[in-house]
Amino acid sequence: MAETFPVKPKLRPTSGKSTPTAESKYWKSFKIPKDIETTPSKSLNYPITSLSFSPVAPHDFAATHSASFTVFSGKTLEPKFTVKDFSDAAASASFRCDGRLLAAGDLTGTVHVFDAKSRNHLRRLKGHSAAARVVCYPRAADKFHLFSGGDDSVVKYWDVAAEKCVLNLQGHKDYVRCGDASPVSDDMFVSGSYDHKVRVWDVRVSSAVSVAELNHEKPVESVIYLPSGGLIATAGGNFVKIWDVIGGGKLLYSMESHNKTVTALCMGKVGRVSGDEAEQNRILSVSLDGYMKVFDYAKFKITYTMRFPQPLFSVGFSPDSLTRVIGTSKGNLYIGRRKGKVESEDLGDPVGLGAVEDEPQRRVLRPSYFRYFHRGQNVKPSEGDYLIKRPKKVKLAEYDKLLKKFRHKEALVAVLSGKNPENVVAVMEELISRKKLLKCVSNLDTDELGLLLGFLQKYSTMPRYAGLLTRLVNKVVELRAEDIRSSDQLRGHIRNLKRDVEEEIRIQQSLLEIQGIISPMLRIAARR
């Protein structure tokens, strides 16, 4: 006995892009949280010049805009407070490694240090003769120093507690606009300048000369250390370059996929929620062309691209890889949050409480339990088991069953009262191959004919079905002219149908006109 084949609609071509990769799914999963979507406060009206996350949970983040900066809660993503103690536009906010202090520069050249909790203005570090665009705390453990860079092309290393400049590092010949501290060493940091150069500094070297110099060949907008501390990514112009610092400042790769100046870089991570499957690092770059790109620097490949409607200025990615924030030139913040466990504040139960209780003893199942009758049904096959698959059951829809019984008209009506036009067309095609479609049409009663005409009106001008349905419309009108005339409702259907067909004819004519315009051009182009 041969199997039954249910009626299937024609296959549709899938789009060139195959199924989304795991990575693009991951990046798409950063969604705007529903509950704060409507909050107007996220539009800050001024360009967001920098974004930085606190290194400790719950990973608050600070955004600088105009003459102030705003700290957002990492939990609720709501703005916590705004500090406006600046006399000019604020530039670069940076959290200390324990997240307690926050430093920011302003365009007068002063570096301000705040308490991240109480908002107290603790220190003012004055020394830059022009705007201090870069302020950065060391990232490893050093709590007493920070460095800053300014438009006076000097990089300064500060003792915060004493409000004293420890080192004046000179070497840049233009504005210093970006910098980053090494993730592994407290003494190493890097700064990028508009003189196309990136310099690596080591404060242990007292000569105040940079230990390495890299030529980016474009004004450097952003520079970051990659997590190993041996690689540096620099952005400037419309490309991002990756350098091997330890290997003598060798250029590893130049990513040129942005169309406009890349404004900011940050590190992102890809991995499972639990983080068990080796998290992989990515570079997130944003640009004035409104694109955010995710770059896999292990394979030197762009793995994800996302477009925003505005030029992008800054980007931040939380260390727990749950939140992604992008700031734009118009002051909008695009906050994306992934679903996942927010790290709980307290780390589990107090350990001292003693032995954890054993699992409850498995009780012997007796036929008095309902579970007895389900025993063994959920057993997962182990590695070496030979699996015998249950033959797949063919799912038959209502119309399939009717077609099997050769009740053709009922099948047509059943599928027409369904929603899916593809199935309707498939059933019609099956009826055609049984040479029964026109017989069915002539047997329909008035209500069913109305159903059919409604369907035809809706879909007969759709290009995918038009080849079959327009001819069918002709036949239907021809066959059932009497019935249509006698019923008001059917006349209404026919009126609508006529309108749609006329509309379609108009479209076709205008398309033909366009084709007429284009074809001579194509011919000329082909001749060359």
Added chain:
Amino acid sequence: MITGGKSFVASPPAFSNDAKRLLVCTGNTVSVFSTSTGLQISELEGHGAQVTSVIVVPASSPASKLMCYCWTASLDGKIKYWDFAAPELMTTIDIGSPIHSMVIPSLLSQSTESNGKLPDLFAYIYTEDVKQKEEKKNCLCGQIQKCNLTKSRIVGGVTFAKTRRPGSITSSPSGKYIGTYEKRKLRIWEIPEKDSEHVGYKKIRLHHTKSFTALAFHPTERVVAAGDVTGRILIWRGVGHKTCLNDGKLINGGINKDAEDKPGVRDDDDADSCTTWHWHSSQVNVLFFSSDGAYLYSGGREGVLVVWQLDTGKKKFLPRMGSPLLYFVNSPDPSLSSISRADNQIQLLRMPSMEILRSISGIKPPSSHMEIYEGFGSGVVFNHTSGLLAVPTENYRVQFYNLFDDREISEVQIYERNHQPGDEITVKVNLVALSPDGSTMSTVETRLPEEGIGSLVSLKFWACGAQNKHFSLSTVIYEPHGEGGISSIAFRPTSHMAVSSSYSGDFKVWVRRHDISMDDQTVENGGWRCHAVGSYKKKPMTAAAFSGDGSVLAVAAEKVITLWDPDRNTLLAVIGDSLEPITTLSFVGRSEYLVSASRGSDPHLTIWSMSKLSVACSVDKSTFAVLALIKPSKHMESTEDSLHSAEGVIMLFNVENPVPLSTWFVSKAQGGGLSFVRSSPKLEDEVTERKASDEVLAYINGAHEYVLMSPYGEQASNFSFSRQRNFSSLEEKERFGYASIYGELPEFSLKIDQTPFPSMSSEKTWKTIFSGPSHSLPPLPKLCSDFLESLLERRSALVEMRGRGAEHVPLVKMESWYRCACESVLMIQQLLVEGPFPFTFDGKHYSGI
């Protein structure tokens, strides 16, 4: 020379006495198949024409169940007696005129009182009087005669009936009646108990208003069932009652002939009553009573086997067989029967549940509607390298057939639709193309429009899996050339490229692309996409071919041949200007010669030299139906010349010479195919140094019978190859003594084996005997013996006895046997309570348990 592709279903098959073999008439031979594996075991060769009936001599006693003798009758006018186990011929009886059907009722009736000597064996044969047929067109040339098989002569003077056309004779299972049908008449003869040369026969006639197509006798009662062309089944009860009574003792002249007395019986037919069942919508081909007479099996063109409960008329179905049913034959084993389908397939059924156990399939016959639609080629495609044949079948499949083994390899469902054999064909797989390496298949299916709406042509590409050699769908292209039909598909020999040419005036070049996924694994998801489109003056493209090295694509645009560069899609040259549209194009092997053929009123075969772009030679013939030719290294090509009488000629040409080298005459050439096939498919590596003798010419005719022959005929004496018929032997050896009861002793080693035994469930026959509802079980007397036999079945020694000594084995065996027997006694008791049938049971034998 090898022939093959014979029809398995030209006449009903027969089971051997142990139901382990099935004897099938295949052309001039009888093939013996194993019912457990479905493979051919042996072949009885000897008849000079088609074998029309095969009758196995039934076993008279259980001891003689191993007897393997059969009678065969053939159109060459001979009756032969065979021992098909050996297989060897025992006797031949020459009748002289073609035998269309034969029955031997005395074999079935088992005349027991054979005091000393056996009675003569009589066969009833339906012969065709060839002489009379030649003299007059409209004469009674078919006649039923009686033949004394023991004395091997026709019994003179006994001619039962003369008919226009020889038909078939049916005998009742008890051997008491034989019958035949002609048009609207049934004729039944009662065979007397003691058959001899001169006895009188009682004759019964039954009439109906429609032509009969099938006839069956009830095994025990006087019930006759007949089917007609409209699908009705008529059942007469009490047939011949009156005749017997009249003949027997007293004539009750007073018994009235009231119409009420005989409901449904026409006029003065000799029957008590007649009932009509009408379920089939078209003619009934199969009618068969179950061995106990409680059920009637019927089948017809719809491909549905219907089981009627005779008393109530209730029905059970085995639907969607996919092809008209022709014969239903049951075996001595009540749980096995076979059904023959018109698509050259015999299926073995497990009986009460009617599930298909195994299929024995030959090459699929051409579609019956083939001729109706012009332009639908026969579509039979040869694969040059592997000796394969791809045949599109009626139920939207493509069958792959091995020419050398004469065996089906696989089937692929091309279009997923349920085929109703009775309906007219509206969807058809009309083109199949195989790439030279056999890894890709391309098919075209066409749906015909209903009054101008809904026609569809779809082109499909199939990829062959590396391991399982099964084709899976890779790409579907709906309406590749708009509304136009596809005239041909050709694969490029060197790369993944194909071309399809269309009657609507363009051709498309398709290439396969490889998808490389992100994770560096090459996905075998390479779909096919259009690489280029070409057309020449909007002329319909009728044929396409790639040259042997794949550098040139030749497309026939009606009357001219256009040559293209397939990679850059540029027109290289236009050659030729024939008078008739070109129908076939082909390159001669790897040489530079191109052959084009055109048919019609002035058919031509033209050979073009690619290097000179000129006509190398031109052949003129009266009519042409050109087929194929691939012939590497030797400049050869051949054509087939089919006359209107469907008689054809195969000619072998040298490329430089318009005079054919050799010629063969063939019949039924319409819709046939021709190709060179490499004779040793295994030696695929030695492509470079191939000798010409490696190539054989394969020809398939319109009825899908094929011939493989050497293209040099007798001249090349070194050419010799025999078919490697690897008959599979009957896989079971007979075992004796202890082993025959309990199976082989397991091999025991004294050290404890750590690996567990495979826990196969040893199938107990008594579980399967009783499967199915009780009303559809075979009768209890039949069941009982089988059941008891199964208690003594050979257990395949899988009782787990890890780490025990061998001396315990028999004890354990006895225990399990005992338990088994106890269970069965309980079961029999239940059956005794419920069973509606008379029941005899030898209780003594098991009373000790």
